[in-house]
Amino acid sequence: MIEHIELFFKSIFIDNMVFAVFLGMCSYLAVSKKVATAVGLGAAVIFVLAITVPLNWLLDQYLLQPGALKWLGPEFADYDLGFLSFIMFIATIATMVQLVEIVVEKFSPSLYNSLGIFLPLIAVNCAILGGSLFMQSREIETLGLALNYGFSSGIGWFLAILAIAAIREKIRYSNVPAPLRGLGITFIITGLMGIGFLSFGGMLTGGDEEGEPSTEPTVQVEQVKTEDLSEFNSTQHENVAENTKTVD
Known part of the structure; x- marks a missing residue:
C-alpha cells in the first residue's frame, strides 16, 4: 500500500511529465490558453495514459521481454521481441486515441472543435509514449502499479496544463513587459511551477530502518x-x- 501511495505522489509532483522530463510541451503550450480546453485535453490524456500503460505492461511482460513467450512452450523461452516495443506501444496508443476521439466527438462536439488537431495528436504526444517507456525502464512489477503509474502520470500532466491555463487567463489583464508577452512569460511561469512541484520531494523522505543508529x-x-x-x-x-x- 505504501508503495502505491509513494508512486502516486511521486509521479504527480516529483516525476511530473511536464516539469521534470519536459514531455508533452507542444500540447501544453498550444492548448493552455483557456481553462475549459485545457480540462478537456487533460482528461483525455489521463484516460489514454491510464489505459495504455497497463496494456503495454501486459504486452511487455507476456510478449516483448526476453523469455516472455515461455507461456507458449519451452521452445519459445529464448525468444526476445524487445525490438518491437516501440511499434507495439505506439499501436496501442493510437488505438486508444482513436477511441477517445470518437467518444469526444459523439458526446461533446464543442470540446472536439475547440481541441481541433491536438486531440488526434495525442497519439504522437511524447508524454503518452514516455509513460509506457518509463514503465518499462523502471521495471514496474505488477499490473496494479502500472495502472497507478499511468493514472498518476496523467493527473500530473493534467494539473500542469490546468494550472498554466488558469494563470495565462489571468495574466491577459496584467501589465506584462512587451518582450515577455506570449511564450516568454509562459516559460518563466513554467519554470517557477516546476520548482514548486519538485519541492514536494521532501514529503517522500522518511526514516530508513537499516540506517537507524x-x-x-x-x-x-x-x-x-x-x-x-x-x-x-x-x-x-x-x-x-x-x-x-x-x-x-
Missing part, C-alpha cells in the same frame, strides 16, 4: 568512559595518599 556503540562508549573514570579516580586517590605521606 544502533544503541550498542553508545553502551560500549559509556562503559569505556566509566572504566576510564574509575582508573582516573583510583590514580587520584593514590596521588593524594603519596602527597599526604610526603607532607607527614
Whole structure:
C-alpha cells in the first residue's frame, strides 16, 4: 500500500511529465490558453495514459521481454521481441486515441472543435509514449502499479496544463513587459511551477530502518568512559595518599 501511495505522489509532483522530463510541451503550450480546453485535453490524456500503460505492461511482460513467450512452450523461452516495443506501444496508443476521439466527438462536439488537431495528436504526444517507456525502464512489477503509474502520470500532466491555463487567463489583464508577452512569460511561469512541484520531494523522505543508529556503540562508549573514570579516580586517590605521606 505504501508503495502505491509513494508512486502516486511521486509521479504527480516529483516525476511530473511536464516539469521534470519536459514531455508533452507542444500540447501544453498550444492548448493552455483557456481553462475549459485545457480540462478537456487533460482528461483525455489521463484516460489514454491510464489505459495504455497497463496494456503495454501486459504486452511487455507476456510478449516483448526476453523469455516472455515461455507461456507458449519451452521452445519459445529464448525468444526476445524487445525490438518491437516501440511499434507495439505506439499501436496501442493510437488505438486508444482513436477511441477517445470518437467518444469526444459523439458526446461533446464543442470540446472536439475547440481541441481541433491536438486531440488526434495525442497519439504522437511524447508524454503518452514516455509513460509506457518509463514503465518499462523502471521495471514496474505488477499490473496494479502500472495502472497507478499511468493514472498518476496523467493527473500530473493534467494539473500542469490546468494550472498554466488558469494563470495565462489571468495574466491577459496584467501589465506584462512587451518582450515577455506570449511564450516568454509562459516559460518563466513554467519554470517557477516546476520548482514548486519538485519541492514536494521532501514529503517522500522518511526514516530508513537499516540506517537507524544502533544503541550498542553508545553502551560500549559509556562503559569505556566509566572504566576510564574509575582508573582516573583510583590514580587520584593514590596521588593524594603519596602527597599526604610526603607532607607527614
